[in-house]
Amino acid sequence: xxxxxxxxxxxxxxxxxxxxxxxxxxxxxxxxxxxxxxxxxxxxxxxxxxxxxxxxxxxxxxxxxxxxxxxxxxxxxxxxxxxxxxxxxxxxxxxxxxxxxxxxxxxxxxxxxxxxxxxxxxxxxxxxxxxxxxxxxxxxxxxxxxxxxxxxxxxxxxxxxxxxxxxxxxxxxxxxxxxxxxxxxxxxx
Numbered sequence: 001x002x003x004x005x006x007x008x009x010x011x012x013x014x015x016x017x018x019x020x021x022x023x024x025x026x027x028x029x030x031x032x033x034x035x036x037x038x039x040x041x042x043x044x045x046x047x048x049x050x051x052x053x054x055x056x057x058x059x060x061x062x063x064x065x066x067x068x069x070x071x072x073x074x075x076x077x078x079x080x081x082x083x084x085x086x087x088x089x090x091x092x093x094x095x096x097x098x099x100x101x102x103x104x105x106x107x108x109x110x111x112x113x114x115x116x117x118x119x120x121x122x123x124x125x126x127x128x129x130x131x132x133x134x135x136x137x138x139x140x141x142x143x144x145x146x147x148x149x150x151x152x153x154x155x156x157x158x159x160x161x162x163x164x165x166x167x168x169x170x171x172x173x174x175x176x177x178x179x180x181x182x183x184x185x186x187x188x189x
Contacts (some may be wrong), residue, residue, distance in 0.1 A: 008059060026042055
């Protein structure tokens with residue numbers, strides 16, 4: 001049985017969902033960002049319990065096909081930016097390939113459903129990754145720009161300032177945690 005779950009954004013989310021499925025005797029087979037596959041078909045009672053437990057932990061079981069596609073788009077973007085080696089990628093090609101759908105349709109659906117474009121969502125996710133990397137103070141701005149596929153430090157800095165109101169250097173100097181949870185990163189620019 002394949003389940004689609006909203007707000008899964010990190011490896012701990014995957015572990016938490018796998019644990020819930022296991023506790024409900026659903027024999028999780030494969031759990032990835034936004035999706036879980038079980039060996040056993042859930043009974044109506046198990047589905048009710050799963051929905052409740054997921055909700056308690058900030059997740060949501062999805063049924064609507066538009067919700068499913070939107071969450072898959074988010075998962076692919078978050079996975080690439082936050083959980084891979086990163087680098088330059090053409091997100092329109094990545095999304096079309098991963099979801100086996102035309103990018104134009106994906107873009108229209110996402111914008112209608114989320115109220116922002118895929119491009120803005122990518123910028124917001126990259127900004128959160130930049131905040132994380134700045135906070136750890138392990139990389140120069142040039143290394144961060146390269147890691148996240150920016151054409152230059154100036155481009156990274158301009159986008160960062162547009163989203164946060166401060167430059168990356170000012171952010172690093174402030175030394176405070178202004179990061180957001182990944183599942184909360186979806187406001188308009």
